[in-house]
Amino acid sequence: MxxxxxxxxxxxxxxxxxxxxxxxxxxxxxxxxxxxxxxxxxxxxxxxxxxxxFLTAEERIAALVDEGTFQDLTLPLESKDPLSFSDRKPYADRLREAKETTGLKDAIVVGKGKISDHWVILAVMDFRFIGGSMGTVVGEQLAFAMERAAEERIPFVFVVASGGARVQEGVLSLLQMVKTVAARELLAEAGVPYIAVLTYPSTGGVMASIASLADVTLAEQGALIGFAGPRVIQQTTGEKLPPGFQRARYALEHGLVDGVVPREGLKEELVRVLDVLEGIPSGG
Ligand SMILES: [Zn+2]
Known part of the structure; x- marks a missing residue:
């Protein structure tokens, strides 16, 4: 259909x-x-x-990585609730609930796997865990993943599903933007490619830092890509936003992403990009 x-x-x-x-x-x-x-x-x-x-991190990994090749390298880290933060409910409760629902320790899974014979280091976000927000743990996992990719000299693939920085960790979560950008430099220095896959949603502090600094940026069809949400922008600027604003297609037309790919074609497209980056002549 x-x-x-x-x-x-x-x-x-x-x-x-x-x-x-x-x-x-x-x-x-x-x-x-x-x-x-x-x-x-x-x-x-x-x-x-x-x-x-929505895909969970586990489903996304199963969809992209060759069966039986994935090694989970996620560091055993958990957020310490550094500010003892509470909004409508205490952050400690939010963390506990998110851990129970997802079986994860935070909003990201890091690992090594093969994508059609290309070894890569992957970092995959899980939106179910407090909106895929980046706090101290996500920042550390991302930095670790990039260090590892630089060390092993294999490409880094980051699948984004995030509302942005984790407000419950205040300025500490904003520092993760700086930290991940600094770690990204290691990839550049090692000549290791970084491919970002933006999905629904790729917004806020994650998009304003590491997610927008890839060598090749693919957007899954239907992805939402931006910093602040459309309503906030409309209220702040007092202007009506164009149709399709912040959607994958709009991002492509305005040069923010290199391609918009339907979900069923995502693995194939990643393979094509990896083939090109690793100098393997394409079959067709
Ligand atoms: Zn339907």
């Missing part, structure tokens, strides 16, 4: 019941109930309307 323009851009709610994996999910775009296995086979794209469901 052809993808309708409006549907493919829409965020899709996943029905989650605590402690068990539901067999059926409801598509937030078309309202249809979709069998989970069918959805998995279809790259988590709604078979009825073509809307994209």
């Amino acid at each position: 052809p993808i309708r323009r409006d549907d493919r851009d829409r965020y899709v709610e996943v029905e989650l019941r605590r402690g068990e994996e539901p067999l059926w999910l409801r598509c937030g775009a078309c309202g249809e109930l979709v069998f989970r296995r069918r959805l998995r086979e279809n790259n988590y794209i709604c078979p009825r309307c073509g809307a994209y469901f």
